[in-house]
């Protein structure tokens with residue numbers, strides 16, 4: 001199998017986990033997905049706006065401040081210098097003295113030239129980057145590469161963008177990565193258990209705290225509209241009725257670093273009207289949870305490219321993203337969709 005050439009928009013903590021992944025798995029006995037291994041991924045371009053990162057080799061930029069993802073693999077010098085993208089709405093006001101953005105970002109045409117030759121453009125921008133996400137989606141379209149939107153800006157799940165990628169004969173995956181054992185997949189599973197056992201869910205919350213720039217950025221409630229919608233719909237879509245619900249990032253706790261702590265509460269009414277209350281606390285390394293899904297999505301985007309499939313790949317989006325174009329009733333169902341999609345012949349389309 002050939003290599004998968006990846007360009008990155010954003011070189012933050014998730015990018016660090018993603019870039020280290022192929023080096024971590026190199027020489028290890030890995031399982032392949034769609035014929036590709038994690039170690040088949042290589043990085044050919046990267047954009048950021050942070051003056052500590054722009055101009056550096058990607059292997060150094062991933063460890064530059066304010067990134068805190070620890071080193072878990074020896075990353076070779078990549079020969080990829082981080083290019084300066086346009087800031088647009090990528091940096092919140094309260095983050096300016098932390099990101100220290102350069103204001104001399106490249107034009108759309110320059111970005112397209114930098115990305116040309118890649119297979120996939122992976123967007124890892126901060127929450128609230130609506131304009132910047134559309135900028136990089138446009139870059140992918142013009143450069144002729146697949147686009148993966150890992151953040152809660154609605155692109156893959158927006159019909160008009162899906163159509164643009166379909167017409168350009170390019171796949172698109174998104175939106176908002178669902179981590180390996182993240183709060184969303186756990187919350188969906190708990191609510192589904194209530195449903196399976198005929199316990200009526202009355203109300204639920206999921207409060208998340210963490211200590212990296214992702215959580216610091218999300219202290220601005222104005223940037224959270226799509227994040228709350230994405231996380232909330234991922235859970236409420238499991239139930240056929242309305243419930244009391246509050247879901248989203250809730251505070252920045254600096255000493256937690258990349259550890260995300262999620263507090264999940266579900267209250268239901270069971271047999272003969274008696275109450276059932278569930279309280280669960282999940283503690284995970286948020287960036288490794290992310291890298292698992294991002295590396296799988298990257299490999300499956302390449303499979304779609306190889307097969308000449310285009311537009312949103314619904315089967316893949318439903319398993320790896322919180323806000324896909326088509327939401328599966330359960331994560332088991334989404335896994336079955338992917339199996340069927342991988343098994344199908346290139347010329348047979350599955351109707352869902």
Ligand SMILES: NC(=O)c1ccc[n+]([C@@H]2O[C@H](COP(=O)([O-])OP(=O)(O)OC[C@H]3O[C@@H](n4cnc5c(N)ncnc54)[C@H](O)[C@@H]3O)[C@@H](O)[C@H]2O)c1
Nearest residue numbers: 010011012013014048085087090125126127151213214290
């Ligand atoms: N489990 C997870 O970590 C998880 C799950 C789902 C979604 N996400 C999303 O992934 C995204 C990235 O998370 P992160 O932890 O890497 O955040 P981060 O703050 O560490 O990194 C974001 C990077 O983007 C850069 N940036 C800002 N504006 C830019 C622009 N216009 N062009 C290019 N680069 C720009 C920043 O300088 C920074 O390096 C966030 O939106 C996050 O919510 C993460």
